[in-house]
Amino acid sequence: MNQSNKKPILEVRDLVTSFPIKTGLFRRTTSEVQAVSSVSFQIYPGETMGLVGESGCGKSTVARTILGLEKSKSGSIFFEGKDLTKISNKEMQVLRKDIQLVFQDPDASLNPRMRVRDLITEPWLIHSDIVERKDWDKEVAKIMRLVGLNPNSAHHYPHQFSGGQRQRICIARALALRPKLIVCDEAVSALDVSVQAQILNLLQDLQKKLGLAYLFISHDLSVVRHLCNKISVMYLGKIIETGDRDDIFEAATHPYTKALLSAVPDPEPWLRHDKDEIILEGDIPSPANPPSGCRFRTRCWKAQELCKVQEPTLIPRRHVGHCSACHFPMSEEASPESVVTRM
């Protein structure tokens, strides 16, 4: 991919999103939780960026802030050169049709009292310039076919479909406005594996056909590896490692990324020769009261005094070609020793 002459479709720069903590009788704001603290990344057209992390790491808040569902505290979000945090609501309304969202739970995102046709045409009521009213039925049939639904079922209600089909309706609805970027927030996590595979294939086909860019948020590393070109790993509101997919999976340098990769249940454990299983102790600390210095240090087996005092910054690792934020990154020379053969 020749990214040098391409402009990113979405660029997030030092984004901070925080939630107030209110206490006492008068619900006064006493402090705040930084759910996202200075996160930066770019997505190029036709590319898929994976945002991975465990619950509470802020990955969904990133998505919600990009879509304007949460207000950012500082930082900027450039979509095709325009800063979404600075434009007026009116301008935002126009731009929003270019960015669409697919959520985890189709049941919660589809109105049970609306027929599929109405669900898909609803966005056109607001953005009336996309499809002329007389073409609605034709266009609905086209979109339904595109996502693998039978156009004859346009008059059915969501409950008449299976979970996978309902997720297809959600995708159809996102496509109705012909977006350039689709944010998938755990879009396949609630589905059974055989259905999940169908939806993943659909997302890939749509990307090829329509040149979409995806921001794919997931906790499932195998799904992310399958779908994404680039991956950013988040921990407690910060991106701790980011790079091309292969770099992250083959040469992770941050201990947390290593641990996360090692914790993924392997359907073929007998093929694994470098069984250096890392099982982290403890739980993720509360984002309201993050540890000083490196946020991962409370669970990190490599943590030293420096990690407590100084927060590591996201810097490029020359020997692997991607960025990570760690004082003591897993280096090249460390990897052979960690390869323990399982007998």
Place this chain on the structure above:
Amino acid sequence: METTTTATESNRPIKSEPLVELRNLSLEFHSRNKIAKAVNRICLEVYHGETLAILGESGSGKSATALAIMGLLPKPGGVISEGEIFFEGKELVRLSETERRKLYGEKLSIIFQDPLSALNPVLTVGYQIGEALRKRKSLSKNETKKRVIELMKLVRIPDAENRYKQYPYQFSGGMQQRVMIALALAMNPKLLIADEPTTALDVTVQAQIMRLLKELQERNQMGLILISHDLGVVAENADRVAVMYAGHIVEIGEVETVFKNPAHPYTVGLMSSIPSARQNGDRLQSIEGLPPNLADPPTGCAFHPRCSMATDLCRKKEPLLEEIAPGRKSACHFAKEVLNHESI
């Protein structure tokens, strides 16, 4: 203990007498105007110290099977329509209520997917773990507390003395699941059923909980039935696996042999529809179509509408779960062909 141990490939001792045995078990759910056949004549055995995984997608009948073993099928509606469940040679389906109470909780225990909905929010964690001990062993207050703290330490809840007095909401998801495990283990059961024990947890916490379960199982030589939809969890933790589809066991055998060389088209499809974290893949081989409606199952083999190998025979005749190799069974008319052909 008179046990004949036969050394298998993995040197896992198999005791001649199964701990639990399901014989032709069928379960139905009755609603006002229809009957859903959730489980159809399944046969299973679990031995001491063994982990048997039941793998399947939603609606395959794996959880219903677990509930039936525990006598927890929803009432009214859930019915054992056929078959027997033996636990240490004792038939459970037709057991009297008093005998049943003695057995459950003491010898058989279960942990569920969502610990927060399984725990009582207004009782302290210590009280809930100690409940079985107080009721069954009539221990004194101090003795109970001592034992509960021991159990909490066993499942590695840090600072057990203080957390004893805390409420479930003060625990994280992983810690709550540890509380559930402590609760289930209070009476040293011989069989533990873990119904999707880590599905609600993050991967790093999942790894902790699975390791803990494994250690506890080895310690007590418990039989463990691990119910999961996650092929990775099954592959890493089970000795044998039973693959369920639409209420049938379609394949059963040692995990490694089943996963390396499946003998049922559904297992083949399942294996190829998961993206791998080990290597980059192109396109996933998804299984076309959807699982059948259990109130109106297809004729013949339940999988035939989605199977690329299906013939007229499959549409007419239901395949039985038959032995195709020692310790290995498959319910497919073409099991041999599936075994021999890597790709379908």
